[in-house]
Amino acid sequence: MSVAIHTSQNVLLEYEPASVGERIMATLIDYLIFIGWVLVVIFLPVSIFNVNMSTFYVVLVTLPILFYDLICEWQLNGQSLGKIAMDIRVVMLDGSQPGLGGYLIRWLLRLIDTRMFGGLVAIIAIAANGKGQRLGDMAARTTVVKTKPKVALEDITYQVLPETYAVRFPEVRFLTDRDIQIVREAVRRGNNEVAERTAQRIKDVTGIQTDLSARDFLKNVIDDYQALAARE
Template sequence: MSELSINTTQNVTINFTAASLGHRILAFGVDLLIIIAYLISVFTLMAYSGLSDTLSKMDGWSQMAVQSIVFLPVMFYSLIFETFFEGQSLGKKLLRIKVVKIEGYQASFGDYLIRWLFRLIDIVLSSGVIGLFAIIMNKKAQRLGDMAAGTSVISLRNNVNISSTILEEINEDYKPIYPLVIKLSDNDARIIKEHFIRAKAGNDYELLANITSKIEAVTGIKNQSGNHQDFINTVMKDYNYYTQSM
């Protein structure tokens, strides 16, 4: 697996491990098996319930309408799961890989939609050859859909539990200050904490300022303390307070 080093607009370098080609293929295979299992289940149910006979007696347009409804979950499978599971289909979740923005932050629905649309070129029309070739040739392991959406697929295997890397000790009577921290994702919080630790260890004031700017840009929070270190520390504690309370 190759290292993916990203330089953000705030001049913060973020290091990821790009998901290997093997893991991406396996994840796709798992998703394909799930889709096949779904189709077998639906058609078996239709056969045993007599719906197949009813369908055969319908006119052509009605048959097409029913078939379209049956195939909708298949068509939108990746888009639905990546949207609601923050960049992971069931196959990606099993293989512990996920889609993120190339800046290292959570991708949006628009990004997942672009990736889904490009599946027609990357996978469907070319039987996966174009997507495979693009991933191999691209330094950031991106298929065409990733390039268009500004995303990449990363491995989470170095993080046995993402939450454990962002955990902060907070007292039972802790009073949060910034409720807007819930706009951050676990991946955002992990990146912030990693760079916060590095900045504190190296007394890097510029990096602390960059982290503060990124938090403010993503969440809309304004630093009320005037001290970057205190602000970031409070944000991390508030994030843990809200996410542990959900």
């Protein structure tokens, strides 16, 4: 199973849902942050400075823990600090970024998902759902995905070009390394729709006109970009 992600270049890529283990590790990291916060603002002042803690103060300092997930995911593009550490984030099922309402629904149902029965409800839901969703995700139509797609050896190595290689499309100089990464990903996936959309986007950006097939064009773009970069 994969989740479709629309990049800022309007190219469709597929990302893997985060595993149960990755989500548990992200949650544990967040819990460690909670423990550190409580130690700093409650236990250390009491034990070292003999500070008298009022009920109001205790409630006040626990509010960040209560709203931590909601605020982090809303302000950090679907990530808590634990999710950032694990390279995972919350997205809508169509790959778009959730709004505040989506994050709010996930947060409200977190009590049932992760606080009751030691998170067993969430684990069962994610394992059984097939889309990496706990109950909060199902209600909000979100899921949690890995922020980086799988990378194979052919994705990070380049074909050795002959010294006599002739650049066919010099307009590729207008592209960036990030653009070429997307082109390589589109070629690797072998999906005709992705290749067509990526090729059209590259043509729109560079003004290139060609009758080559989408995949052949994209491969040519990669080689041309590599050749031009080597000559600079």
